[in-house]
Every structure is written in structure tokens, then in C-alpha cells.
Amino acid sequence: MQEFDHIQSLWQSHSVEIKISSDEMLQQAKKEVNAIRNKSLFNIIGMLVSFVAIIILWLFFDFNSWTTHAGLTIFLSAIAVSTFMLYKSHKLIAQHDFTTNPNEFLNSLKSYQLSRYSLYSKMYWIYAIALSLGITLYFFEILSYFDLWAQCLIIVFTFGWIVFCSTLVRKAVMKKEKERIGLLIEKFERIGNQFKEQI
Structure with missing residues (x-):
């Protein structure tokens, strides 16, 4: 038993440090x-495509109800913001x-992390509420063209x-990001420390 304790103490005192070059x-x-930059850019492009698609829908369809126009206005405002x-x-x-000044980029990355957290926590709920209100107002006129079973199906699905998206998808995306x-x-903190050690 003493040998085992001795081997265990040697093992615990021996630490292997893997060095990766900067x-x-x-x-x-x-x-x-x-x-991360590409994903961020694709998110922006996706939102812009949605914005343009809704404007095209608004311009080329003749909506009669004020609720539809109000719903589309709220929808576009939410997407724009x-x-x-x-x-x-x-x-x-x-x-x-980040190659010219890793420390400056590190500060930007920390700010980015905070802004993304704010976007997914506070701003997301404002966005979801605005979309829900816009869709509700939009549905007043649009759903009148469908049968009752189709209306129920569209409302439940939407x-x-x-x-x-507000619960499972948002939480998974937040955690992964x-x-x-x-x-x-x-x-970047390790890279900065390695540069300091080399100086």
C-alpha cells in the first residue's frame, strides 16, 4: 500500500506541460x-434578405386592412433594429x-461577447414580442382567406x-457561442502571455 501511495504522490507531483508555439x-x-466573423456576416445578410422580402411582399400584394400594414411595419422595425x-x-x-495587436483584439472580443449576451438575453425578447405582435396583426386579414382548420394549423405552427426558437434554439445557440x-x-490571453514571456 505504501508503494501505491508513493507512486500516486510521484504521479501527482509530475505535471506535463504541453507547449504550443504562439x-x-x-x-x-x-x-x-x-x-465567427463569417457567421456574424451571414446573420446580417439573412436579416437583410428577410427585410427586403417583406418589403417586396408589402409592395406587390394589395392589403386592405390597417392591421396588416401595422403588423408589417412592426415586423420591419423589429428586423431593422x-x-x-x-x-x-x-x-x-x-x-x-488580431495579428497586429492581439491585446486590442482581445478587448474587442470581450466586448463582442458582452454584446452577443445582451442580444440573446434582453434584445431577443423585445424582438420576439415585436415579431409576435406583428404576426398577430398581419394574421387578422391574411387568415380570413383560409378555412378554419388551416387557420388553426397556421397559428399553432407559427x-x-x-x-x-425562443427557448430551445436560443439557449443552445447562447451556450455554444x-x-x-x-x-x-x-x-488570446495565452498568446499575449507567451509574447510577454518572449520579451
Whole structure:
């Protein structure tokens, strides 16, 4: 038993430190930063496409009810505000080059993390409520063209989809993004520490 305790104490006192060069770490970080930037850009493009599609719908269909126009106005306002918020977040990581000044980029990345958290927690609920209100007002006229069973199906599917996205999808995206950005921040902190050690 003493031998086992002795081997265990030797094992615990022996720590293996894996050193990754700062160049390798920068290459890994570069891939991850580009993936985050691209995803952010695709989110903005998707919102802009939605905005344009709704404007085209509004221009080419003759809506008679004021509720439809009010619903589309609320819908477009929600999309415009969210797109602006996404653009502000995107600028935080797009404006700094992490290869020239990792510390400055690290600060931007931390600000980006906070802005994304704010977007998914506070802003998301405002967006979801605005979309729900806009869809409700829009449905007053549109659903009158459908049979009762189709109306019920459309309402259940639409609001079921909003609830699904607001709960499960939003939480999964928040968790994944938090982990991803957290790991990236940790890498940049290690890169900064390695540069300090080399100086």
C-alpha cells in the first residue's frame, strides 16, 4: 500500500506541460475568428434578405386592412433594429486585426461577447414580442382567406415555432457561442502571455 501511495504522490507531483508555439496558436485562432466573423456576416445578410422580402411582399400584394400594414411595419422595425444590433456586434470583431495587436483584439472580443449576451438575453425578447405582435396583426386579414382548420394549423405552427426558437434554439445557440468565444478569449490571453514571456 505504501508503494501505491508513493507512486500516486510521484504521479501527482509530475505535471506535463504541453507547449504550443504562439504561431500555431495564432493559426488556430485565425480560423476560429474567421468562422465567427463569417457567421456574424451571414446573420446580417439573412436579416437583410428577410427585410427586403417583406418589403417586396408589402409592395406587390394589395392589403386592405390597417392591421396588416401595422403588423408589417412592426415586423420591419423589429428586423431593422435587430440587424443594426448585429452590425454593431460584427464591427467589434471586424475592425481589429488580431495579428497586429492581439491585446486590442482581445478587448474587442470581450466586448463582442458582452454584446452577443445582451442580444440573446434582453434584445431577443423585445424582438420576439415585436415579431409576435406583428404576426398577430398581419394574421387578422391574411387568415380570413383560409378555412378554419388551416387557420388553426397556421397559428399553432407559427407561434409554436416562435416558442421553440425562443427557448430551445436560443439557449443552445447562447451556450455554444459562449463556449466558443470563451475558448477564443482564453487562447488570446495565452498568446499575449507567451509574447510577454518572449520579451
